[in-house]
Amino acid sequence: MARDRQQSEDFISPVRRLLVGVLVLFMLATFLIWRIDNPRVERFRMMVIDAVVPNFDWAMAPVTGIANLLSDFQSYQRLARQNSDLRRELQDMKSWREAAIQLDQENARLRDLINVQLDPQLTRITGVVMADSGSPFRQSVLLNVGARDGILDGWPAMDGIGLVGRISGVGEETSRVILVTDTSSQIPVTIQPSGQRAILSGDNTINPLLQFIEDPDLVKPGDRIVTSGDGGVFPADLLVGQLARGTDGRQRARLSADLERLEFLRVLRSQPNARIEEAGTLLAPRFQPQLPEEPEAETPEDGADG
Amino acid sequence: MADNNLTRRRLIGRITFALLCLLIIFTHLIPLEMVPPSFGGSSLNPIEQRGATQAAGVEIEEFFDPIRWIAPQFLVLLAATWVTRRPSFAPVWIIATVFLLADFLLQRPPGLWAALVIILTEILRARSRFMRTLPFWLEWATVAAGIVTISVIYRVTLSIVLVPQGSLGLALIQLTLTLLAYPLVVFVSYALFGVSRPAPGETDELGHRI
Numbered sequence: 001m002a003r004d005r006q007q008s009e010d011f012i013s014p015v016r017r018l019l020v021g022v023l024v025l026f027m028l029a030t031f032l033i034w035r036i037d038n039p040r041v042e043r044f045r046m047m048v049i050d051a052v053v054p055n056f057d058w059a060m061a062p063v064t065g066i067a068n069l070l071s072d073f074q075s076y077q078r079l080a081r082q083n084s085d086l087r088r089e090l091q092d093m094k095s096w097r098e099a100a101i102q103l104d105q106e107n108a109r110l111r112d113l114i115n116v117q118l119d120p121q122l123t124r125i126t127g128v129v130m131a132d133s134g135s136p137f138r139q140s141v142l143l144n145v146g147a148r149d150g151i152l153d154g155w156p157a158m159d160g161i162g163l164v165g166r167i168s169g170v171g172e173e174t175s176r177v178i179l180v181t182d183t184s185s186q187i188p189v190t191i192q193p194s195g196q197r198a199i200l201s202g203d204n205t206i207n208p209l210l211q212f213i214e215d216p217d218l219v220k221p222g223d224r225i226v227t228s229g230d231g232g233v234f235p236a237d238l239l240v241g242q243l244a245r246g247t248d249g250r251q252r253a254r255l256s257a258d259l260e261r262l263e264f265l266r267v268l269r270s271q272p273n274a275r276i277e278e279a280g281t282l283l284a285p286r287f288q289p290q291l292p293e294e295p296e297a298e299t300p301e302d303g304a305d306g
Numbered sequence: 307m308a309d310n311n312l313t314r315r316r317l318i319g320r321i322t323f324a325l326l327c328l329l330i331i332f333t334h335l336i337p338l339e340m341v342p343p344s345f346g347g348s349s350l351n352p353i354e355q356r357g358a359t360q361a362a363g364v365e366i367e368e369f370f371d372p373i374r375w376i377a378p379q380f381l382v383l384l385a386a387t388w389v390t391r392r393p394s395f396a397p398v399w400i401i402a403t404v405f406l407l408a409d410f411l412l413q414r415p416p417g418l419w420a421a422l423v424i425i426l427t428e429i430l431r432a433r434s435r436f437m438r439t440l441p442f443w444l445e446w447a448t449v450a451a452g453i454v455t456i457s458v459i460y461r462v463t464l465s466i467v468l469v470p471q472g473s474l475g476l477a478l479i480q481l482t483l484t485l486l487a488y489p490l491v492v493f494v495s496y497a498l499f500g501v502s503r504p505a506p507g508e509t510d511e512l513g514h515r516i
Contacts, residue, residue: 019398020398023398023399023402023424024424027406027417027420028417028418029417030406030416030417031415031416031418035415035467035469045410045416048410048411049410049411052407053335053411056332056335059332060332060335060337063336064337064338067338068338129337130337131335131336131337132335132336132340133412133413134334134335134339134412135334135412135413135414136339136342136343136374136376136377136476136480137473137476137477138412138413138472139341140413142335142337179340181341183472184470204342204472204473204476205342205344205371206341206344206371206372207349207369221351222353222354242353244350244353244369245351246349246350246351247348247350247351248349252349252350254350254353254369259341259372260341260372262337
């Protein structure tokens with residue numbers, strides 16, 4: 001009975017070693033397949049996430065809530081100072097508000113004059129942030145809306161104020177938003193009021209870089225950055241943030257969205273813009289344009305809006 | 307009866323290990339880390355803005371980056387600790403499953419890190435019998451060398467196949483934190499879960515040498 005265990009280990013070890021070798025090869029094969037056929041494996045990854053993460057949700061929501069509560073409590077001491085700042089800001093804002101109301105009325109009158117129809121297809125779906133990327137090298141969040149709710153890859157996601165990111169990866173019940181701070185995020189933007197085009201590219205810092213500004217002399221810190229809609233992926237004129245010069249001397253964007261507190265995100269249903277590629281279709285369209293007089297029973301469905 | 311006891315303890319150890327791994331993945335996924343890592347300070351020059359009214363004058367708005375620490379890679383530390391100290395609690399198939407799942411959930415290239423961790427843990431497992439007589443700092447050094455090696459292989463492989471990676475500085479900070487956290491993981495494993503190195507010549511209930 002008192003056999004040496006070393007012996008039995010020696011006995012089983014070749015088989016075991018073989019199995020471990022097969023396991024390692026399997027892992028490496030997964031990696032290679034991912035490298036070669038990325039979209040397919042990424043879809044599989046989304047399936048895995050879709051299957052696993054919603055199961056964590058019952059635990060994740062209270063833990064997140066408690067952690068946020070604690071950090072709220074920590075910030076309690078800052079509230080008094082913040083309050084006085086806000087009062088002062090409010091005074092300032094009142095005058096802005098007057099100006100805004102006047103502009104709004106003027107705007108409405110002008111719109112009425114030129115008979116503009118706002119794009120009815122720019123509706124939104126609200127999702128709750130379930131999880132983050134879990135890695136300091138990746139900046140993304142997972143939303144609890146997915147293909148079930150009609151989410152498509154490439155749609156922009158915003159918090160209440162500014163652009164947060166873009167949908168990249170859709171599962172049945174979940175979808176991933178690549179934040180604008182992620183290194184793989186490149187978004188065409190316009191800098192107002194000068195109208196300069198640039199690319200907002202994340203570099204894993206809180207303030208993404210603005211690259212390829214046409215004429216950097218025309219922009220100044222404090223300018224508004226909005227999406228430009230170039231490339232047909234994003235709708236134009238979503239607020240991104242404010243231009244600022246980084247301490248390293250490069251132009252960066254101060255994001256309007258509060259990335260520290262992402263809880264609800266609005267995913268905008270963006271329709272691909274009509275792309276003008278040939279001159280001929282401009283002059284004489286190949287297909288007869290659909291006239292609005294035609295009785296169309298179907299209206300764009302807005303039921304899933306939260 | 308004694309045999310039952312032994313298998314039950316091993317089963318409990320394995321379940322604990324798997325649950326701990328899932329817990330670590332879970333804590334990584336809690337949506338609290340949505341800003342990129344930074345040590346605070348300010349990376350933007352202040353913006354001078356005119357107030358709304360003429361009287362308000364120029365306001366200077368200063369920006370501060372939110373502080374966000376990088377967590378050490380507790381998952382690989384846990385696997386290394388348990389495999390070194392109680393190999394029977396951390397069988398290779400649990401490690402393989404957990405790390406493949408982690409690769410998928412944490413947005414890493416799937417499979418590569420899992421394969422490297424399996425190789426590392428198998429090497430440590432083969433040496434665990436000899437490592438139990440080593441002083442602690444040597445054990446620490448062995449595990450640290452292993453983790454550094456697989457991290458280097460991981461980075462080199464990713465750059466060979468041209469996968470975009472995070473910055474080197476960030477990776478070095480994370481690696482350093484991971485290596486420094488080893489004693490902590492060992493202590494917690496020992497104090498809370500009783501994962502200790504068997505003393506030389508220690509026997510189980512059947513009189514086998516462990």
